[in-house]
Amino acid sequence: DTEVTQTPKHLVMGMTNKKSLKCEQHMGHRAMYWYKQKAKKPPELMFVYSYEKLSINESVPSRFSPECPNSSLLNLHLHALQPEDSALYLCASSQGPARETQYFGPGTRLLVL
Amino acid sequence: GQNIDQPTEMTATEGAIVQINCTYQTSGFNGLFWYQQHAGEAPTFLSYNVLDGLEEKGRFSSFLSRSKGYSYLLLKELQMKDSASYLCAVLDAGNNRLAFGKGNQVVVIP
Numbered sequence: 001d002t003e004v005t006q007t008p009k010h011l012v013m014g015m016t017n018k019k020s021l022k023c024e025q026h027m028g029h030r031a032m033y034w035y036k037q038k039a040k041k042p043p044e045l046m047f048v049y050s051y052e053k054l055s056i057n058e059s060v061p062s063r064f065s066p067e068c069p070n071s072s073l074l075n076l077h078l079h080a081l082q083p084e085d086s087a088l089y090l091c092a093s094s095q096g097p098a099r100e101t102q103y104f105g106p107g108t109r110l111l112v113l
Numbered sequence: 114g115q116n117i118d119q120p121t122e123m124t125a126t127e128g129a130i131v132q133i134n135c136t137y138q139t140s141g142f143n144g145l146f147w148y149q150q151h152a153g154e155a156p157t158f159l160s161y162n163v164l165d166g167l168e169e170k171g172r173f174s175s176f177l178s179r180s181k182g183y184s185y186l187l188l189k190e191l192q193m194k195d196s197a198s199y200l201c202a203v204l205d206a207g208n209n210r211l212a213f214g215k216g217n218q219v220v221v222i223p
Contacts, residue, residue: 090155101161104156
């Protein structure tokens with residue numbers, strides 16, 4: 001089983017809204033990732049959690065706030081987003097943070113109006 | 114840092130063979146991954162190479178030459194469902210980041 005699940009599948013929000021994206025995996029993976037992907041572009045790394053601790057923040061604006069409540073869950077809290085933040089947000093997980101295959105969830109397609 | 118280069122698009126006929134190339138320059142190397150991504154969907158893992166040579170997995174094979182900073186993905190007996198973007202990604206040993214190439218869009222025609 002290499003399944004990573006994400007909810008919601010689609011999200012439309014205004015610039016003043018607060019929303020959260022959720023990601024879950026039950027493979028016992030200890031590294032989890034958030035990526036942002038714009039149309040016809042490759043995924044861009046945003047955050048990495050390793051053993052439930054934030055290990056990489058790729059200079060992401062503070063309007064994106066990650067949270068790892070436990071080893072199976074990863075959230076991305078959104079607040080005061082801009083229209084240019086509209087994208088596909090992908091969660092991935094791997095057994096460990098190095099040399100390991102990352103498995104991606106189906107993504108949340110976000111539209112900011 | 115990383116510099117990963119892939120051609121952008123190619124068209125091939127059903128049943129044919131297509132080779133997708135990827136060249137890379139990284140400060141450290143911990144392996145190269147190939148992912149398939151259908152439009153609007155998540156990337157799906159296809160293969161992983163960390164040593165030189167060819168890895169075969171059904172209709173898909175991936176080759177790596179670390180000295181040349183070069184990999185290719187070979188798709189045999191193309192099917193319509195193989196129409197997708199194919200992403201090459203290199204795991205940097207220095208920072209454990211997975212750096213993606215821009216992807217190669219393969220269009221399979223009857």
